[in-house]
Amino acid sequence: MKALVTGISGFVGSHMAEYLLAKGIEVVGTIRQRSMKDHIAHIENDIKLVECELRDPISVEQLIDRERPELIFHLAAQSFVPTSWNSPIDTIHNNVAGQIHLFEAIRRFKLPTKVQIACSSEEYGQVEPSEVPIREDNPLRPLSPYAVSKVAQDYLGYQYFRSYGIHVIRTRTFNHTGPRRGEGFVTSNFAKQIAEIEKGLRPPVIHVGNLQAKRDFTDVRDIVHGYWLALERGTPGECYNLASGSCCTIEYMLQLLLTLTDIEVEIQEDPQRMRPSDVEILLGSSDKFHADTGWKPEIPFKQTMTDLLNYWRAKL
Numbered sequence: 001m002k003a004l005v006t007g008i009s010g011f012v013g014s015h016m017a018e019y020l021l022a023k024g025i026e027v028v029g030t031i032r033q034r035s036m037k038d039h040i041a042h043i044e045n046d047i048k049l050v051e052c053e054l055r056d057p058i059s060v061e062q063l064i065d066r067e068r069p070e071l072i073f074h075l076a077a078q079s080f081v082p083t084s085w086n087s088p089i090d091t092i093h094n095n096v097a098g099q100i101h102l103f104e105a106i107r108r109f110k111l112p113t114k115v116q117i118a119c120s121s122e123e124y125g126q127v128e129p130s131e132v133p134i135r136e137d138n139p140l141r142p143l144s145p146y147a148v149s150k151v152a153q154d155y156l157g158y159q160y161f162r163s164y165g166i167h168v169i170r171t172r173t174f175n176h177t178g179p180r181r182g183e184g185f186v187t188s189n190f191a192k193q194i195a196e197i198e199k200g201l202r203p204p205v206i207h208v209g210n211l212q213a214k215r216d217f218t219d220v221r222d223i224v225h226g227y228w229l230a231l232e233r234g235t236p237g238e239c240y241n242l243a244s245g246s247c248c249t250i251e252y253m254l255q256l257l258l259t260l261t262d263i264e265v266e267i268q269e270d271p272q273r274m275r276p277s278d279v280e281i282l283l284g285s286s287d288k289f290h291a292d293t294g295w296k297p298e299i300p301f302k303q304t305m306t307d308l309l310n311y312w313r314a315k316l
């Protein structure tokens with residue numbers, strides 16, 4: 001069986017590739033011209049890498065025609081919320097056009113390919129206290145251009161399923177982290193700052209943004225298992241939350257990291273790290289996904305954060 005992973009050199013893409021290889025699946029992955037390959041260097045000989053700009057319909061059509069994968073894990077995206085404030089149109093264009101080109105190519109060649117699309121809990125946006133844990137039928141009230149791009153990807157998935165019968169599964173994933181998480185994202189950013197302080201590379205001051213936001217974190221290794229199950233057992237056209245079912249403040253996450261180190265630090269708020277509007281709480285129910293696929297997260301949050309901190313300690 002052949003699987004195509006878009007964005008294979010990214011954080012989730014690299015974990016997805018490892019997961020698929022362990023299952024004996026043939027893996028093809030897309031990278032961009034200037035993609036860093038550090039995350040996949042250890043498996044580069046076991047996968048096929050294809051340079052493909054997903055915003056270019058011709059490249060995507062040629063890729064799909066040539067590879068004809070049975071499964072697609074569509075993970076390529078501009079995934080950092082703050083970047084989307086700086087250049088909203090780039091995020092919307094990148095995330096929406098890439099997916100449309102994939103769908104159009106599948107449609108053109110009438111392929112039975114199963115496609116998982118990486119949607120996001122950010123789509124729920126402004127969530128009322130009475131609405132948690134959030135279920136899939138909650139209203140979508142996106143609060144960032146990134147979130148709007150994910151709503152568009154999500155509904156395009158629904159539309160291509162309804163219009164053309166393409167086997168699309170929409171996974172609305174809540175926050176996920178673990179080794180190789182990009183350093184801009186909060187868990188990795190704080191872990192990296194701690195590792196740098198431990199090594200004497202910076203003064204003992206941790207710079208933070210909004211510590212009161214609440215997020216529902218799952219380990220990336222549980223998430224890629226979920227993506228596999230989504231295509232194996234999920235109902236085409238459906239959307240599913242992937243979440244741990246509990247949440248914590250960003251402050252709690254920072255304090256947890258600080259229990260894993262001996263250093264003493266000062267915590268300093270950095271106005272640059274504040275957002276024009278931040279999602280206050282994301283706490284998801286995965287009951288629907290569990291009922292259809294049996295998925296549940298296995299890795300405790302403390303283990304995930306320990307692995308992430310050790311990743312930075314080894315990398316610096």
Ligand SMILES: Nc1nc2c(ncn2[C@@H]2O[C@H](COP(=O)(O)OP(=O)(O)O[C@H]3O[C@H](CO)[C@@H](O)[C@H](O)[C@@H]3O)[C@@H](O)[C@H]2O)c(=O)[nH]1
Pocket residue numbers: 079080081119120121122173174175176184185186187189207208209210211213214215250273275278279282
């Ligand atoms: N990045 C960052 N965030 C901070 C910081 N301090 C506090 N935060 C807060 O920490 C929360 C999480 O921020 P991120 O790690 O950047 O993730 P996100 O905006 O929640 O988005 C992530 O999760 C989505 C799923 O809910 C994903 O769709 C998205 O791609 C990303 O992985 C936000 O409320 C943010 O304001 C900081 O120094 N840096």
